[in-house]
Amino acid sequence: MSGSEIVFLLLIGLVVLGPEKLPEAMRKFGRVYHEIKNVASGVQRDLRTGFEDPLQEIKNTAEEAKRIFLGKDEAPTPTTDEPKFIPYEQDEAPNGDQIP
Numbered sequence: 152m153s154g155s156e157i158v159f160l161l162l163i164g165l166v167v168l169g170p171e172k173l174p175e176a177m178r179k180f181g182r183v184y185h186e187i188k189n190v191a192s193g194v195q196r197d198l199r200t201g202f203e204d205p206l207q208e209i210k211n212t213a214e215e216a217k218r219i220f221l222g223k224d225e226a227p228t229p230t231t232d233e234p235k236f237i238p239y240e241q242d243e244a245p246n247g248d249q250i251p
Contacts, residue, residue: 161173164176164177
């Protein structure tokens with residue numbers, strides 16, 4: 152609401168309620184507005200907290216699917232010093248030489 156709208160509403164309230172009841176009506180309106188704002192922010196906070204874990208799980212699943220479908224699904228490199236497996240049927244040695 153702009154300043155001119157507030158002034159217009161105050162003038163209407165002054166005419167309808169009179170100068171004696173207008174201050175008390177403004178106080179009540181302020182309290183009710185403050186209470187409604189607190190309730191709305193509480194509901195927002197509760198909804199945000201309640202949906203935080205499921206949303207994070209959905210995001211993680213989407214990232215995992217994206218990684219798999221884009222071909223970036225690489226197996227982690229082994230940390231042990233095991234020798235590399237070379238199948239017997241292979242025609243070339245690892246260094247590029249022909250196997251007899």
